[in-house]
Amino acid sequence: MERGIQYLRELAVLEVIHNDLNNEQLSKDPDEVQCTRPMWRKFVRSAPSSYANSLAIMTWKDEEGPTVDELAGQLRQYEESLSSSLRACISAVEKLSQDFQRFKEDMSYSSPVQTSISAIRSKRPSLQERRYSGYTPRATLWFYLRDHGEDMRKWDGKSTSTLEARVRIFDSHLQEVNNECYDQD
Numbered sequence: 001m002e003r004g005i006q007y008l009r010e011l012a013v014l015e016v017i018h019n020d021l022n023n024e025q026l027s028k029d030p031d032e033v034q035c036t037r038p039m040w041r042k043f044v045r046s047a048p049s050s051y052a053n054s055l056a057i058m059t060w061k062d063e064e065g066p067t068v069d070e071l072a073g074q075l076r077q078y079e080e081s082l083s084s085s086l087r088a089c090i091s092a093v094e095k096l097s098q099d100f101q102r103f104k105e106d107m108s109y110s111s112p113v114q115t116s117i118s119a120i121r122s123k124r125p126s127l128q129e130r131r132y133s134g135y136t137p138r139a140t141l142w143f144y145l146r147d148h149g150e151d152m153r154k155w156d157g158k159s160t161s162t163l164e165a166r167v168r169i170f171d172s173h174l175q176e177v178n179n180e181c182y183d184q185d
Contacts, residue, residue: 001079005072007046011039012068031069040065054078141167 012033027033044055058074066074141163146152148170155163 001051001075004043004047004051005075008035008039008043008068008071008075011042015039031067031072033068035065035068035071037065138163145170 009030012030012035015033015036016028016030040058044052047055065071138160141160142152142155144167145155145163150166155166
C-alpha cells in the first residue's frame with residue numbers, strides 16, 4: 001500500500017507542476033494537494049485488482065476531493081482492516097488444520113471398518129441386500145431374474161405378480177438342485 005501512496009504523491013507533484021505556480025491558493029506540498037478525479041482514476045487503474053474494485057467505489061461528496069495526506073490515511077486504515085480480516089481468516093484455517101490433524105490421528109487409532117461395497121467384494125448384491133437398499137420390489141425381482149440369466153426383453157411389460165411367480169420357480173428349482181447336491185454327498 002505504501003507504494004500506492006507514493007504513486008499518489010507523484011501524481012500530486014505532477015498536478016503541482018502542471019498548475020499555475022503563481023497561484024498562492026494551490027499548495028506546493030504534495031501531501032496538501034487536493035486529489036482530483038483524474039488523479040484518483042489513474043491511481044485506481046494502477047492498483048492491484050484485489051484493491052482496485054474497492055478503491056473504485058470510494059468517492060467524496062464535495063466538488064473538491066480530499067488531500068493526498070487524507071487519502072493516505074484512509075488507504076492505511078483500509079489496509080489495516082484488510083490485514084485484520086486476513087489474520088482472522090488465517091487463524092481460522094490454522095485451527096481447522098489442527099482439528100483435521102487430530103481427526104486423522106483419532107482415525108488412525110480406531111479399528112478398520114468392514115466394508116460391504118459390492119465393487120470390493122466383486123460380486124453383485126444378493127436379492128436380500130437389494131431389497132434393503134431402497135429398490136422397489138419390482139426392481140428387486142427384475143435384478144434377481146437378470147442376475148440368474150433371464151432374457152429381460154421377455155419380461156418387459158409383465159406384471160409384478162408374473163415376475164414374482166418366475167422368481168418362485170427359480171427358487172424352487174435352485175432348492176431342488178441344492179438338495180440333489182447334498183444327497184449325492
